[in-house]
Amino acid sequence: MTAKKTGPQSPPQIQQKSRVAEGQPFPLGATWDGLGVNFALFSAHATKVELCLFDNEGKRELERIELPEYTNEIWHGYLPDAHPGMVYGYRVYGPYEPDAGHRFNPNKLLIDPYAKQLVGELKWSDRLFGYTLGSADADLSFDDRDSAAHIPKARVIDPAFTWGRHTHRYTPWNQTIIYEAHVRGISMTHPAVPESVRGTFAGLMHPELLRHIRSLGVTSVELLPVHAFVNDQHLLDKQLSNYWGYNSIAFFAPHPAYLATGHINEFKEMVAHLHDAGLEVIMDVVYNHTAEGNELGPTLSMRGIDNATYYRLMPDEKRYYINDSGTGNTLDLGHPCVLQMVTDSLRYWAEEMQVDGFRFDLATILARHAHGFDERHGFLVACRQDPVLSQCKLIAEPWDCGPGGYQVGGFPPGWVEWNDRFRDTARAFWMGEEGQIAELASRLTASGDYYNQRGRRPYASVNFITAHDGFTLRDVVSYEQKHNEANGEDNQDGSDHNISRNHGCEGPTDDAEINALRMRQMRNLLSTLLLSQGTPMLLAGDEFSRTQQGNNNVYCQDNELGWIDWNIDENGVQLLEFTRRLIALRRAYPTLRRGRFLVGEYNEELGVKDVTWLCPSGDEMTDEQWQDPHARALGMLLDGRAQPTGIRRSGDDATLLLLFNAHHDVVNFCLPEVAEGNCWRCLIDTHRPTLRKREVHEFKSEFLMTGHSLLLFVLEREDSA
Numbered sequence: 001m002t003a004k005k006t007g008p009q010s011p012p013q014i015q016q017k018s019r020v021a022e023g024q025p026f027p028l029g030a031t032w033d034g035l036g037v038n039f040a041l042f043s044a045h046a047t048k049v050e051l052c053l054f055d056n057e058g059k060r061e062l063e064r065i066e067l068p069e070y071t072n073e074i075w076h077g078y079l080p081d082a083h084p085g086m087v088y089g090y091r092v093y094g095p096y097e098p099d100a101g102h103r104f105n106p107n108k109l110l111i112d113p114y115a116k117q118l119v120g121e122l123k124w125s126d127r128l129f130g131y132t133l134g135s136a137d138a139d140l141s142f143d144d145r146d147s148a149a150h151i152p153k154a155r156v157i158d159p160a161f162t163w164g165r166h167t168h169r170y171t172p173w174n175q176t177i178i179y180e181a182h183v184r185g186i187s188m189t190h191p192a193v194p195e196s197v198r199g200t201f202a203g204l205m206h207p208e209l210l211r212h213i214r215s216l217g218v219t220s221v222e223l224l225p226v227h228a229f230v231n232d233q234h235l236l237d238k239q240l241s242n243y244w245g246y247n248s249i250a251f252f253a254p255h256p257a258y259l260a261t262g263h264i265n266e267f268k269e270m271v272a273h274l275h276d277a278g279l280e281v282i283m284d285v286v287y288n289h290t291a292e293g294n295e296l297g298p299t300l301s302m303r304g305i306d307n308a309t310y311y312r313l314m315p316d317e318k319r320y321y322i323n324d325s326g327t328g329n330t331l332d333l334g335h336p337c338v339l340q341m342v343t344d345s346l347r348y349w350a351e352e353m354q355v356d357g358f359r360f361d362l363a364t365i366l367a368r369h370a371h372g373f374d375e376r377h378g379f380l381v382a383c384r385q386d387p388v389l390s391q392c393k394l395i396a397e398p399w400d401c402g403p404g405g406y407q408v409g410g411f412p413p414g415w416v417e418w419n420d421r422f423r424d425t426a427r428a429f430w431m432g433e434e435g436q437i438a439e440l441a442s443r444l445t446a447s448g449d450y451y452n453q454r455g456r457r458p459y460a461s462v463n464f465i466t467a468h469d470g471f472t473l474r475d476v477v478s479y480e481q482k483h484n485e486a487n488g489e490d491n492q493d494g495s496d497h498n499i500s501r502n503h504g505c506e507g508p509t510d511d512a513e514i515n516a517l518r519m520r521q522m523r524n525l526l527s528t529l530l531l532s533q534g535t536p537m538l539l540a541g542d543e544f545s546r547t548q549q550g551n552n553n554v555y556c557q558d559n560e561l562g563w564i565d566w567n568i569d570e571n572g573v574q575l576l577e578f579t580r581r582l583i584a585l586r587r588a589y590p591t592l593r594r595g596r597f598l599v600g601e602y603n604e605e606l607g608v609k610d611v612t613w614l615c616p617s618g619d620e621m622t623d624e625q626w627q628d629p630h631a632r633a634l635g636m637l638l639d640g641r642a643q644p645t646g647i648r649r650s651g652d653d654a655t656l657l658l659l660f661n662a663h664h665d666v667v668n669f670c671l672p673e674v675a676e677g678n679c680w681r682c683l684i685d686t687h688r689p690t691l692r693k694r695e696v697h698e699f700k701s702e703f704l705m706t707g708h709s710l711l712l713f714v715l716e717r718e719d720s721a
């Protein structure tokens with residue numbers, strides 16, 4: 001059965017005026033030029049487009065104006081008396097033929113995909129759906145009720161803003177340390193942040209919060225999605241919300257709830273403050289799908305504007321959507337106008353909002369053709385050749401839910417990637433799983449087995465132990481099972497593959513030995529992260545041991561469970577100081593962030609290897625030892641004389657030694673012999689977290705390594721300060 005309807009061809013009793021001029025088909029969106037506003041909307045299959053004007057609150061529709069011109073699939077018109085602050089939406093006419101991929105319904109007010117600011121909130125109602133809910137024909141039916149009262153509207157903006165001396169920041173990739181944070185969650189309980197601005201961009205730029213971030217030594221703040229997004233009805237029904245924000249509906253507009261002032265310049269002020277604090281701003285962006293869901297989802301924007309163009313549909317059944325995102329639909333970046341929308345959005349945030357980089361959610365989707373992932377897809381090509389985007393930090397989450405979706409190491413030069421292999425290996429090693437030594441060595445050296453190709457550098461591997469999705473650091477060492485009951489899905493949501501240990505008791509305990517071991521394991525994991533080659537990413541709150549009480553999927557928990565708790569206990573303070581010291585050491589020793597991959601080859605001219613792998617006897621690892629499933633101790637010697645630049649001359653970087661012991665018991669580790677007058681000076685001992693420079697000890701031969709511990713040594717003169 002095929003429904004073919006166009007809906008009512010005349011609006012209700014709202015006066016229409018003839019003051020609209022033809023305008024221009026560019027730029028897309030609503031653009032104020034000082035004299036009026038140009039409106040331009042892409043739709044290849046529409047038959048008519050109406051611009052609908054509303055009062056300042058977006059509650060009352062004042063007027064409908066038919067856009068008079070259609071040029072190169074762009075509908076456009078110009079209002080000479082319009083100005084910033086005007087509130088608007090669109091009604092788009094065309095065939096309602098779901099079997100052919102068309103879902104036009106002019107009874108549904110639509111959000112401009114290029115809207116720079118949204119007014120109001122989505123209020124769930126049956127009227128938001130293009131079909132009649134409960135109908136025997138499902139989405140083949142047609143709903144003729146008006147949705148305007150239930151949907152956010154767009155507001156015309158004045159983009160003027162005076163940027164000070166700090167515009168874009170740029171930190172070289174090999175010096176970059178990323179801090180992943182949620183705009184709302186990071187400030188909601190911070191005692192110094194006024195309640196009126198908590199959970200907003202204004203809250204994030206509070207001096208005390210910025211002082212904490214700066215004190216860590218990180219260089220870049222990566223924000224979870226800030227594009228305007230939708231709270232799913234099924235979550236609201238359970239008194240929950242789409243807290244993380246991976247449900248975008250407007251790629252140019254900041255989420256309204258994050259604007260304490262109600263003005264988009266608040267975002268720009270936040271960026272200016274972070275830049276002034278020496279921090280880059282990286283945005284997590286979701287261009288792989290929208291909040292409109294599958295064929296049974298609401299009609300909010302692109303579905304009603306040109307469904308057959310914006311979304312990837314099943315080739316033989318265009319009523320249904322390809323769902324590589326796992327959320328119901330997938331944007332079709334293979335279409336040039338959809339690709340233009342995404343790249344226009346990126347350039348807007350990079351140029352107008354001064355954002356320094358982007359992390360792309362489910363990035364594999366963005367480079368999919370019908371045959372699968374293709375590094376020559378138009379999106380990747382566009383980013384690489386674009387004079388603006390090619391200079392931004394581009395971070396891929398290199399997987400999606402579709403066939404062949406796991407693409408770690410598969411993105412082209414110019415991109416860096418989240419490396420979940422690092423996370424899984426580091427956790428598995430420290431949690432005591434067998435056969436991890438060889439894999440650990442690869443991860444410590446920036447996963448050259450994936451990235452050492454085509455001139456890519458070690459920083460292409462974004463290393464992480466934890467991220468927003470999954471356990472926090474404290475929960476990795478405190479829980480063996482997820483505890484997501486608060487999500488209302490019978491603990492069926494979230495990953496079951498956590499590679500975590502509770503070390504004797506599930507969750508909180510008063511057992512001093514268990515708690516001491518957990519703290520040491522957290523220090524081990526943080527040390528592994530921050531002393532490895534590659535680009536480290538730290539999850540906000542892990543630096544002082546925050547917990548989510550075993551919930552590994554707080555995407556819907558906009559409450560104390562998902563927020564960072566700034567009531568830091570004594571153990572948290574100690575871990576915070578330890579984290580700061582690790583980052584300071586990483587910044588102080590270039591050997592820890594080499595510009596070339598460590599490959600272990602012997603340089604005959606210099607007489608050194610860039611990395612030497614040692615067993616506890618102090619000898620080099622043998623093939624048999626690499627393959628020993630019970631091996632849990634490893635030494636990593638980084639010779640400072642080996643140049644990362646390829647220049648064949650003696651270097652002057654420090655020589656460092658890292659020792660790893662995942663055994664539960666003491667290991668007697670023989671340190672490498674050193675020349676007369678030199679010694680190994682201990683900088684980090686995860687068993688003794690309060691070790692300070694003035695307390696350092698010197699070792700020349702053997703060292704008894706505590707079980708579950710990591711040590712960092714530097715080679716120095718015995719008489720050095």
